Amino acid sequence: MSDMTPNIPEVVAEVRALFERYEQALIDKDVAVLDATFWDSPHTIRYAMHEHGYGFAEIHARRVARPPGPGTKDKRIRLEILTLGRDLATVNLEFKVRGKELIGRQSQTWVRFPGAGWKVVSAHVSTMNPEDKP
Numbered sequence: 001m002s003d004m005t006p007n008i009p010e011v012v013a014e015v016r017a018l019f020e021r022y023e024q025a026l027i028d029k030d031v032a033v034l035d036a037t038f039w040d041s042p043h044t045i046r047y048a049m050h051e052h053g054y055g056f057a058e059i060h061a062r063r064v065a066r067p068p069g070p071g072t073k074d075k076r077i078r079l080e081i082l083t084l085g086r087d088l089a090t091v092n093l094e095f096k097v098r099g100k101e102l103i104g105r106q107s108q109t110w111v112r113f114p115g116a117g118w119k120v121v122s123a124h125v126s127t128m129n130p131e132d133k134p
Contacts, residue, residue, distance in 0.1 A: 003085045011083040015110055018118050019081070019091050029068035035060055039111070039119035046123040049104075072125075074098040087112040102127040 018037065025033035038044055038059055046053040046062075049072065053059035077094040089110040097104045109122040 002087075004088075005085055007081075007083055008086065011086050011089070012081050015081055015083060015089045015091065015118065018110070019108070022120075023073075026071050027069070029063075029066065031060070031063050034063050037120055038123075039113070039116075039121045041121075044121055046120075048125050049127060070098065072097050072104060077103070089118075097127055100127075101130060103130050 021033060022037045024030075025037070035056075038046070038056060040056045042055040042057075044053075044056050044059060046059045048062070051062055053062055074096040077096060078092075079094075080092045081089060083089040091106075091108045091110065093104075093106040095104045095106070096102075104125065104127050106125045107123065108120045110118050111121050112118050
């Protein structure tokens with residue numbers, strides 16, 4: 001069985017840097033970085049607040065169509081990164097939705113592929129009312 005040690009510091013740092021690069025690319029509408037972040041596979045899934053992306057090609061098409069700008073995130077509330085071993089990670093972000101009384105939640109599953117590096121294989125963004133938060 002492979003090593004599943006949680007939160008090896010240098011692995012967490014790698015994933016955090018890639019996550020931050022992705023977040024900035026969303027603001028800048030840097031499609032090349034956004035595409036490089038996701039696994040180029042028909043198996044990749046990205047659920048966004050107003051769209052579903054099944055497969056890399058569909059995710060890419062939606063990225064190209066999205067207008068540039070700051071997006072929906074107003075401020076971060078909590079960021080949690082969990083790595084297991086050196087090749088699997090989850091990133092979960094809770095944030096205040098810009099201009100609305102909603103809490104946003106973003107989750108990503110990252111896998112390190114031989115020769116390709118870290119890629120998001122699954123992502124999800126949703127919202128909830130703050131009064132529903134425990």
